[in-house]
Amino acid sequence: MKEQSKIPTSKIERAGRFVSTGFKVGTNYLKHYTRKLVDPEIDKEDLHQENAEDIYETLSNLKGSALKVAQMLSMDRGMLPKAYSERFAMSQYSAPPLSGPLVINTFIKTLGKTPAQLFDKFEISAANAASIGQVHHAWKDGKKLAIKIQYPGVANSVRTDLRIVKPFAMRLVGMSKVDMDKYFDEIETRLLEETDYTLEFRRSVEVSDLCAYIPNLVFPKYYPELSSEKIITMDWLEGKHLKEFLEDRPSQEVRNKIGQALWDFYQFQVHQLKKVHADPHPGNFLMRNDGTVGVFDFGCIKEIPEDFYVNYFKLTEPEILKNDEERKQIYLNLEMIHPGDTPKEVAFFSQLFQKMIDLTTLPFTKKTFDFGNDAYFEEIYSYMEYISNLKEIRDSKNARGSRHSLYINRTYFGLYSLLNDLKANIITDKNRILDLTGG
Template sequence: MAKKPVTSRSGRFFKLAGMTASVAGQYAGQKARSLFSGENDEGARSESYTRMANRITDTLGEMKGAAMKVGQIASQTQDFLPREFSDALQKLQKEAPPMPFEIILEQIETELGKPVGELFEYLQEKPYAAASIGQVHRARLHDGTDVIVKVQYPGVDESCDSDLKQLRLALKLGGLLKMPKESVDQLFKEIRERLREELDYENEARNIALFREFHKSDPWVVIPSVIPSHSTRHVLTLILEEGDHVSEVTPERYDQATINLIGHRMFKTMADQLFRFQCIHGDPHAGNFAYRPDGSVVMYDFGCVKKLKPEIVEAYRNAVTAALAEDYKALDSYLIDLGARVGSQPAIDEAYYAMWRDILVVPFDSEQPYDFGESSIHKSVAAKTSTVFKYLDSFKPPVESIFIDRMIAGHYWMLKRLGVQAAFGEELRKYLAESSTI
């Protein structure tokens, strides 16, 4: 039997407080054991981390809302938390269990001010999709228009700040935040701002209009349009635009040439948003993209959009250009501009930069198509993550560009799952050579 969802602010607080107390207790116990044994048992610490990670993951998955969203972001940010947590939090990337339908109906009627029967010809009870802060139901307007209705879970908006404070406290008391307080402050401020925007569906409607304008010359980019009469801050109704989930892109319906075309188009949308529009879709996971056999790419969910500062885009452009050219002195300088390198620390050994460059630029370093389906870049990165401890004082999470990194990582996994075979080096160099004032 499914647990009754926690929607009240006080209920959420006590649920998260219980999680925090449990994590803090486990951390204190692990520290005490290592103190009395006089040993730093890596296996015991990893086991303790795993228990804490599972407790946090289970609680966040049940809670939904801001806390679950932060967990999703953390799972994609490898330098934010120990590996055991990143691994456990991957579970939050999967679809969340749905909210009971009667709660959804009540939320729609409260927000739109009319009975559901007056608003829609029908509203499907089974969710079209369920996520961290809301779920989507298929419906039809009385004029016959097929739509989807995105409904925010009650209590999520009002509990955002409280959720974030509790989650931060849990991570701190669990000894899990491997960053200076200043960096933690910046990171949580950035996450809070993005979440505040994402919790406002009127803001998402404006973002949709913006991205439809961005991609108006790309007929193969499909972005659902908004039905204003059926939308508010917590309910968003959109024209139904269907496509195939990445798991449905199979050889029976998509030949390799079409998959490669989709790959090039996805790379173009990503590069256009980063270098030309300086405004990126900040939540690039498999559930927010769909595909059609004609090579079209359908994009969903514009709640998390990051408008980039021109100087950050320029620093990113310069850093990538320097890395490709193996100019590591310049790369070091541009990483300081980007906020990723602590400028007061000594210059980094060029061999360290060369190691990461040789791993990360492989898809762009040859004129021959790169087979993303067979890619092991993520494994090579994981194998080298221990090397960051040598330079822990020299680097910090680049808060201003964290969503750029998230976008690129998300696209890497989609290109891998699609099995794209493409050479992006020439396309990338064209974007890098453009003036940032476009």
């Protein structure tokens, strides 16, 4: 893959790239409808493919929060046409890397030395590259290390990029402006944290230590003396990303072990730590044939407010949901309905969201759950598409759902997606974490 020797960092230059991409997308639409006049049977798949290519090319060269939003959208199956999902998924670990001189310059600026002065061996070509940074191999004192380096200008461009990318996101997912405004504030907060490598380093060490007891999880050791505000140095973890791992046709037993480890990891964080690794895309996990899984990249951590936590998980308790008044209060607390809603709106949105809640919380109500059941996921994605196309949702003047729900829902959908790909059949009994912790 061709390396980048420069990343656009000025507001004008970055905005200009988006504008030129907008013209390309407009041209693609014009070409599509011209073809359709000649052949009315032509569908939109070619149009989606061309637009996905053009938008991804721009985002992957800009890096940063714009590319991160594309990565987030690729995780939400059913939200985007397939062409976009597949292309944007490349941002998880296959974006164009930075050139060697830019890498060396980052070391000199933040650690005062070149990689050659700090390591016994350093590979100047990136092992993989994503939205916020890229990773290099290095060796020191006989240890193989992973060196994560942040792209220049990423932290300073978050707010500008989000304002520019918002119209693209709104058009792609069909979300109303009121929804997008509310949730983009939350996205901005998380992305600013992701560009703070000092914070990520501290969280990585803390969460890794607290979760180290969970069976079949492996975490790297982190090295403060070789890290800075733009660089994180950790042990290199062996393993394969999900797609490559599944190509080896692992046994059901191995897939179940990895699936159980991931489920336990997330349940422990949510219920015990009240904060969670909120970026569960395949690029952040390395899977092994012995049933263990390596976990890294703690840049995106969502801390869960106590009042939100209490109300959110009340929705998994069937007895509570049988009480109409208590259920209505939970919906109000979670901003799924609003005090100004008419009785008709309250009834409509309550019924609409209750079915979604019943579907998505089904694993929590079982002692074991087969995430290989594709029919279950097809029902979820079909219902999500139905909701997104409802006129009442599109025309609503109020965003439906707490801002905190954005990353918690994203975390669980990302986890469910991983478990579905693994076809994992696991223990989901709510007492399992208590058993593991001795609580």
